Amino acid sequence: MLAKDAVIRFVFESLPVRGALVQLESTWQRMQRDHDYPDPVAEVLGHAAAATALIAQSLKFDGTVTLQIGGEGPLRMLVMQSTDNLDLRGMASAQDTAGDMKFADLVTGARCAVTVDSGAMERPYQGIVAISPDSLAASLENYFAQSVQVPSHLQLACNEVLCGGILLQQMPGQSPTLEDDWRRLGILAKTLRVGDLADGASHELLHRIFAEDDVRAFKPREARFRCRCTQQKVEEVLRLLGEEETRTACEEQGTVEVTCEYCGRLRTFDAVDVARVFTEQPVSGSDSLH
Ligand SMILES: [Zn+2]
Known part of the structure; x- marks a missing residue:
């Protein structure tokens, strides 16, 4: 079963480990459409899209996961959001010098925040970690270990056509996973390359990666690009900007345009x-109100 723009959850029958595989193609292309991201920035954004979908697919309630990277470095800001239904949107902003930078230089001094928001919760939950100079995946493994206390392996992959990844997590409350098995599964997960996802996410790919393990994979869930901006929210932005400034801009240009x-x-x-x-x-x- 091949599925593009989809998340496939799976469990290991004989180990207390669960996981998810994601492939984003039209979602990822739509996200890049109105931007001209330098390659290194696009790569982080693609990794962020895959990672955010992988975190959001595990929500057991109606909610939104927001991954934010910000700091003093050339990557000024990155925001990626996914709902529990896998509606994704995201954008990044970087200095002009970001064009040929390595990840470590791009995110110098940056921090990574993961916010889980639910209408049912009084306050959103937020975990913040320093960015690892190695990769976004390594940074998020730190987030899972420190903020959520769930040992996790995360592999992310991206090119201009598609992005994707795989997340493995030890199941909470179950007998601890044998260290050797956990390490072995991590090494196997890290073999995932962007080319493996060219045709989509599939049960076959999971069985190929974890060839010696008994993997039970569930039905793919569809992901898509969907922005939740509304007329009302834009009007709120204008109110924050202030009446005088908005009126002046309108008088000077005839209209006020907000993109x-x-x-x-x-x-x-x-x-x-x-x-x-x-x-x-x-x-x-x-x-x-509209
Ligand atoms: Zn929008």
């Missing part, structure tokens, strides 16, 4: 719209 950094959608406000935005009372915490 969503995630999906590229352009929203135009003329003088009448701007007047409405600043006279209407915003309804906070609701998307029902």
Whole structure:
């Protein structure tokens, strides 16, 4: 069973280890469409997309996972989000010098935050780790070990066509995994290359990677690019910008244009719209107002 833009969960029948395999193709291409990312930045963004989908697929409630990288380094900011339904969006912003940098230089001094947000929870859960100079995967392995206390192996892969990865986690509350087996599974997971995912994620690929193990794989779940920007949220941004500044911009240019950094959608406000935005009372915490 081959599945593009999909996550396949699996368990090892004889070891207390579970995992997930992800392949993102049209999702990943759509994410890059309105941007001209230098190669090293695109690679981190692709790795982030795969990793965020792998974290979000494990949520047992309606929620959103947000992976953020920020710091003083050439990669100024990266944001990647996935809902538990695997609706993804993400973007990055980097200095012009990022074009031929190694990962370690790109993320100098940066930190990586993973936020899990749910309507059911009072407060979002956030874990923050320093970025490992080795890779985003190594940084997130540290996050899983320190913040979630779940030993994990993570392998991420990316080119301009597709991105993907594999996550292995020891199951909490079960007898500890034999160290040799855990190390062996990690080494096998790290053999995943972007070329292995060219045709999609598949049960066959899992059986090929873990050829000696009894792997039970579940039905693929579809992932897609979906931006959740709304007219209301953009109007909130204008309110934050302030009435005077917005009116001045509108007078100078005739309209105010706001482009969503995630999906590229352009929203135009003329003088009448701007007047409405600043006279209407915003309804906070609701998307029902359009
Ligand atoms: Zn958008």
